[in-house]
Amino acid sequence: MSTIVDVSKLAGVSKATVSRVINGTGQVKQSTKDSVFAAMEELGYRPNRTAQALATNKTDxxxxxxxxxxxxxxxxxxxxxxxxxxxxxxxxxxxxxxxxxxxxxxxxxxxxxxxxxxxxxxxxxxxxxxxxxxxxxxxxxxxxxxxxxxxxxxxxxxxQFQLIHTAMQHLISNGHKSIACITGPIDNPTGKARIEGYKHALHASKLPYNPSLVQSGDYHIRSGYETCQKLMGLSVKFTAIIAFNDNMALGAIKALAEQGISVPDQVSIIGVDNDPHGEFSTPELSTVELPxxxxxxxxxxxxxxxxxxxxxxxxxxxxxNLLNRNSVIPFHANKAWLSF
Amino acid sequence: MSTIVDVSKLAGVSKATVSRVINGTGQVKQSTKDSVFAAMEELGYRPNRTAQALATNKTDxxxxxxxxxxxxxxxxxxxxxxxxxxxxxxxxxxxxxxxxxxxxxxxxxxxxxxxxxxxxxxxxxxxxxxxxxxxxxxxxxxxxxxxxxxxxxxxxxxxQFQLIHTAMQHLISNGHKSIACITGPIDNPTGKARIEGYKHALHASKLPYNPSLVQSGDYHIRSGYETCQKLMGLSVKFTAIIAFNDNMALGAIKALAEQGISVPDQVSIIGVDNDPHGEFSTPELSTVELPxxxxxxxxxxxxxxxxxxxxxxxxxxxxxNLLNRNSVIPFHANKAWLSF
Missing domain, CATH: 3.40.50.2300 (Response regulator)
Structure with a gap:
């Protein structure tokens, strides 16, 4: 294996100069840099990064x-x-x-x-x-x-507040008043801010907050499925669902479909993320894109x-940003009011 | 910040002993190890891992x-x-x-x-x-x-050969003879072995190989959608599709649905991966699980x-392992022979 000494000999410069080129420290002429790099290339020399880190106090x-x-x-x-x-x-x-x-x-x-x-x-x-x-x-x-x-x-x-607030405004502006919410874990700042977004959007439109309509999942598709089953079992009415991510929204659509409930004809649904699976699901999932x-x-x-x-x-x-696809329709266009 | 010297003083041992404890080298009594670790804990001392890597030639x-x-x-x-x-x-x-x-x-x-x-x-x-x-x-x-x-x-x-061979055998044993294939890139060993699995399964059942039925995607859901559209545009008949992953199978189901073609009633489809999205799609996607x-x-x-x-x-x-869900049905149960 070649060493820094071999490189300095071939490039015709001092060992210190090679070291400066490798570590990007001090002033070195471009032509000198070029010959050092050419010599390193020719010899297949690779600087010892661990030694470099100690020397420069930078790890890159x-x-x-x-x-x-x-x-x-x-x-x-x-x-x-x-x-x-x-x-x-x-x-x-x-x-x-x-x-x-x-x-x-x-x-x-x-x-x-x-x-x-x-x-x-x-x-x-x-x-x-x-x-x-x-x-x-x-x-x-x-x-x-x-x-x-x-x-x-x-x-x-x-x-996080704005993501959910934006999604909620979209549902509310489509005439939905009874909106179920499938959250992620809410014992962390993201969950807390998102729940606030949900509550605030209801409050701003003078809609009541019903804690039964808020159920917690874990962001995996299975939990969207199971949480939606739970919501359907509670015999509370809702015409729309907001899920804290697209995976859970897709799981919810599956749970609804198994009960013969059609999205968006009977229930509108919106997610968050802009996951590609939502774009190619049936219906295409409306969502809020994360930047x-x-x-x-x-x-x-x-x-x-x-x-x-x-x-x-x-x-x-x-x-x-709101991506308005096909999973949310105006409330009055719903073919059937949902009651389980 | 505390140093190895502080640790050795507090533990009442030499610097070399502290170093042996940190690097797990040489013989050190358990009671000595315990006092070194206790001293490190008390002082909030953390070994410099870069220096350690140079000393022990192991990076962990x-x-x-x-x-x-x-x-x-x-x-x-x-x-x-x-x-x-x-x-x-x-x-x-x-x-x-x-x-x-x-x-x-x-x-x-x-x-x-x-x-x-x-x-x-x-x-x-x-x-x-x-x-x-x-x-x-x-x-x-x-x-x-x-x-x-x-x-x-x-x-x-x-x-990789076996994954596709297994999926193909499942389709063939269900009576499918004309099977479209949505591949990933085939200019690499995985792609090549998978294509061989497709061809060999046909050959073993004395079914003809039709190159038009084999079209290449890139493993993303969008490419499954677009490749299936391409297959439908070729006016070759097929009663089943094998996709080299579940994402592309889901994209294909979307493309078929947009043409009013139902899975599995008119076309059976199988993927590879056991992606959770396939488990919660409608129909549930049959697949080959990767270990x-x-x-x-x-x-x-x-x-x-x-x-x-x-x-x-x-x-x-x-x-x-084959996971037989709901997206593959026997050929004779197809409600309609597919012809575009």
Whole structure:
């Protein structure tokens, strides 16, 4: 295997110059850089990145910590974050929090110093946990999908209140007054903000809030199916359903179909995410699109900036867009009022 | 921040002993280990893993290189691999090959020495590329979903031929003779083995092979939709469709529905994967389940073994299981022979 000495000999420069080229430090003429890279190429030389990390105190790695991998939404997020990280010439390390706040906290602490910045997309950590991490970590932390209540960590998020509020306004403007809600877990900030969006939209239109109509799933398609069965078993009337993601909306459509209830003829339904499966279901699922790409772009840019300089905490919040497809129709067009 | 010196003072042992405890090297009494760990805990000391990696030549990290993140199947694979890696107390690094063989090759080379072993799940690299990598890399490589033609790299795979053969046998045993095929890309070993499974099943039942009935998609739901439209436009008759994954099968069902063609009454359809969306579609999609969990378990175990010892190349190949749901019915039960 060739060494940095071989490279410096072939390029006709000092070892220190090769080191400066590899680490991107100090002033080196472009022509010198070119000969160093050419020599590295010819010799098949690869710098020892571990030694490099110690020498430069930079790892050129961004870590993404997720609560779990088991979701279509993480797929889109992973893809978008990886595109952004690689466009910046960095390596993305993805670490699974295993849906366990304790474990998630530990893997974040362990990532300290292993990467230049940590992106965190957590469903399980509390705001207090995250603030504690921010205060303890020497590595920059950018929190996705969460806004610091006290404004003391960096965050790039989606307006969860607005997503559900927008979906609800669409149902309400179509004349629906009795709207069932299939939530995700509501013991976290995303769930709480979404429930507020549901309640506020009802309140703003002077519609009553009926707690029986709100039932909790877990974002998987099976839970949409089971939660909708539960709703149908409660003998409360509804003409529309809002599901906190498209997967659960598709599961609900299945549960309704099994009871001979047609969407949208008898029940309108709307989801959140813009999952491709909703676009190709029958009927095509109306939904609120998440701006995952914009969020990923902004977060990676911020993480790379924080590697080099301290910046003030300025929460960045993106909004979702309504995609009006075929699963919501006006209430008066419903062929039958639903009563189970 | 506390240092190794602080830990050694508090624990009342030498710096070298602390280092042996952290790196798990040499003989250290349990009671000494306990006091070192207690001191580390008390001081909030975390070993510098980069320095550790240089000292021990072990990173305790397993890298997983994927062709891209943009797939439900990667989601399941990621989840399963991450469970196995974390159960072994290691960190999983996931790296995106960006669907580009050149890029994928580069990120693998760059992972050398950054991790204890590399798991590779490639859709883009040729067998020759992988053999070249295996011969060049000093880090152990375990290739997922590929069998070395010359038996000179470690592989843990799924029998792609068998998956499609099994699905085809199910259709043929239901009396279907004219079976359209929506493939993925066929310029790679997975695609080639799957097409062979399709052809062989026809041949074994003395059914003719009609190239017009075989059209290529890209594993996304949209391509199943578009490829099925193309098949319908060719005015060749078929009574069943095999799609190389469930996503494309769901897209095909949508395309058929838009033409008023009912599944399974007029066309039977089977996919591959056991994607949850197929379980909750109408009709429930018959499919061949991929043994992703078993594959992940075996691959991670092998990768960890290879970190410590050289092993002979012994390809491990898993088989898929037929899940007979509601999208395939006997040919004679079809209400209408399909002719477009």
């Amino acid at each position: 790695t961004i870590a993404l910590v997720l609560s779990n991998y088991d979701s279509a939404r993480w797929g889109t997020l992973l893809h978008q974050v990886s595109i952004q990280v690689q466009q910046a010439g960095k390596t993305l390390t993805v670490i699974d929090g295993m849906n366990d706040p304790q474990h998630e906290y530990e893997v974040i602490r362990q990532s300290e110093g292993q990467c230049d910045a940590i992106l965190l997309y957590s469903r399980t950590l509390t705001d207090d946990h995250i603030q504690e991490l921010e205060s303890k970590l020497s590595t920059p932390l950018v929190v996705l999908n969460r806004v610091s209540t006290k404004g003391n960590y960096h965050s790039v998020s989606i307006d 995952i790409e914009e969020m990923a772009k902004h977060a990676v840019k911020l993480a790379l900036q924080l590697r080099d300089e301290a910046l003030p905490y300025e929460p960045k919040i993106f909004q979702g | 990290t397993i890298a997983l290189v994927l062709s891209n993140y943009d797939s439900a199947r990667w989601g399941t694979l990621l989840h399963q691999v991450s469970i196995q890696v974390q159960q072994a107390g290691k960190t999983l690094t996931v790296i995106d090959g960006m669907n580009d063989p050149q890029h994928e090759y580069e990120v693998i080379r760059q992972s050398e020495g950054q991790c204890d072993a590399i798991l590779l799940y490639s859709r883009t690299l040729t067998d020759d590329h992988i053999q070249e990598l295996e011969s060049k890399l000093s880090t152990p490589l375990v290739v997922l979903n590929r069998v070395s033609t010359k038996g000179n790299y470690h592989s843990v795979s799924i029998d 992703i969990e078993e594959m992940a378990k075996h691959a991670v175990k092998l990768a960890l073994q290879l970190r410590d010892e050289a092993l002979p190349y012994e390809p491990k190949i898993f088989q898929g």
